[in-house]
Amino acid sequence: MIVTFPHMGNMHIAIKALMAGLKLEVIPPPPISKRTFELGIKNSPEFVCMPLKINLGNFIEALEKGADTIVMAGGWGPCRFGYYAQVEKEILEGMGYQFKMIVLEAPDSRIYDLVQQLKSLGENVSLWEAIKAIKYGWSKLNALEAVERSFDYYLPRARNQKRVEEIYDAASVSIDLAGSKTEAREAAWEAIRAMNCLELDSNQPLKIGLVGEIYTMLEPAANYDIFRLLGRMGVEVSRSTYLTEWINDHLMGGLVKKSTRKNLVACAKPYLNYEVGGHGLETVGNTVNYARQKYDGIIQIGPLTCMPEIVAQSILPRISEDEGVPCMTLWFDELTGTAGLNTRLEAFVDMLYRQKIRQTKNIKEA
């Protein structure tokens, strides 16, 4: 059994560690490239949302490299993602590939089910080893996110922005190679220390909150690396979604970390009073939350035609008006030109700068 799985940002590093702990042979799909997009787009339904197309491209490239088992997550709606695995299986089988597909359906907040599902993947692994594997993968995720957080802090502030990006890229490689939990943690600390030593600009950067659908948030190939684009423009970006938080809220029932979800649901009222699947409620809740923390602006991102995000998008103008925060929605699809995105981001950031200058002037005059 040679296992593969879809890409989602840095997730492959953690999954590789997890699968190694389960004594499975893994072939991660090659990094998402233009070819991945092309393969995915060519073989998927036309109007399906972009993550499915990238998934499919990943699977095709991994199967070409010799994988024979696909591990995929599932769900029970109402978002389309719950049916991804089935459609992908049909398409791949239609293309003539021979493989086995293991669908991990998100259990209803019962960690035991998840452990059992993962254990079924490991043929000769005890429950204790399975838990150890999860912990190992989890530690890598945490290490990566710690680096990401300081990356988001230092990129807009550092004089030498290139250096920040280099440190980050090097750190993700060394965390990937780390053989134990301690090594992963040390690699993260080293990167954070290195960023700490950089010379900083004295200007206070703009603060923008990024909200939206999880795949677009986490996968740089799906969002043209919007975090770097904004960081280079001197904007401190807060990510509303971290994979560890999502896993904690949805798979571990909020056991591992303190969950922020309750607060988000409370923030979303009265704008959105019901769960709408996907990340719709989180997007609305996060927007309100950032607005109340006096962020300079909010950008919503999602794949084109994403249903929960459309609900959120319809509500954002109201929040923008009531809470007094500029909001912008960006949809991502298979389009490959970044000039349009850059222009829109620059215009938005310029507008925020001017607004900020105006506000500080007013305060001084008063």
Add this chain to the structure above:
Amino acid sequence: MRVGIPRGLFFHYYYPLWKTFFEDLGAEVITSLPTNRQTIEMGISSAVDEACFPIKVYYGHVRELCLGSLDYIFIPRLVSVETRSYICPKFMGLPDMIKACLPDLPPVIDMTVDVSKNDRMMVKEIARVGGLFCSRTKIIMEAYKHGQNELRKCRRFCIDQYNMSEAIRIWEGEQIPQPGDGDLNIGVLGHGYSVYDSKISMNLIERLRTMGCRVQVVETLDRGAIENCAATIPKRVFWTLGRKNVGAALYMEEQRGIDGIIYMACFGCGPDSMIGEIIERKVKSKPFMLLTIDEHTGEAGMVTRLEAFCDMLRRRRDLKSDSYISAHG
């Protein structure tokens, strides 16, 4: 008390129930006009661009109703109308979307319909909504029961080849001649609120009938048989309408009498993008056509495709179906 019910989305499935319920409680029910150019334009200008066409049209209906004087407007939040199934995320946020986009609304009755686990919440919501008009729970529950009976009565009209919108018109007392027999028998699938709305679907069903086709829709088929066929799919489809469409497509494929299947999808509709693909892959022995609609108004393209489809079916029938080669290999 005047209650407005927009003529869009699940109006086409539940109007008799809602109308009976409100009228039994002493309210006057006002509906918007059937979808027309003005409804569409009002809808497009107020909804976000990315929303699907039927949702935009619904905005138009709401705005039209707001022009008159109303005490309440009924915009239900349809989460789930049967166990462990959903409609679509947009339906779950619809009252909130509308409240955020249209500022001068009359008080909204945003009743939450969620029976995915049990119907305890549903009973509570009916009592809450009924409480706006009447203080006696018994009368409210009777009105609801009466509504359900009326809905059942209305659905029975579909056996005579009427689609759900026509059934509602008949239920309201209109006389509609029974659709005539044609030489072709075509199954038309898709979300009822777009297929049965003659403006959204560009009059698809009527057009097919004038081309000499008998049209079968989900409601004219045997419910139990559809569910049985839908259950053959490896993973239960968790969208109510999606499951019915998949089941109906598989059922139609088995029926010798059905010559071809047309699936009408909405541009940007989430479930359609998946369901259309599944049906296309499962239905291999019958001609299948996927039509995508959005707010564009050019009808010629669709007419051409329908004519071509019908011509092809007729030729295929004349050639005897043995020589047919599946497009899917």
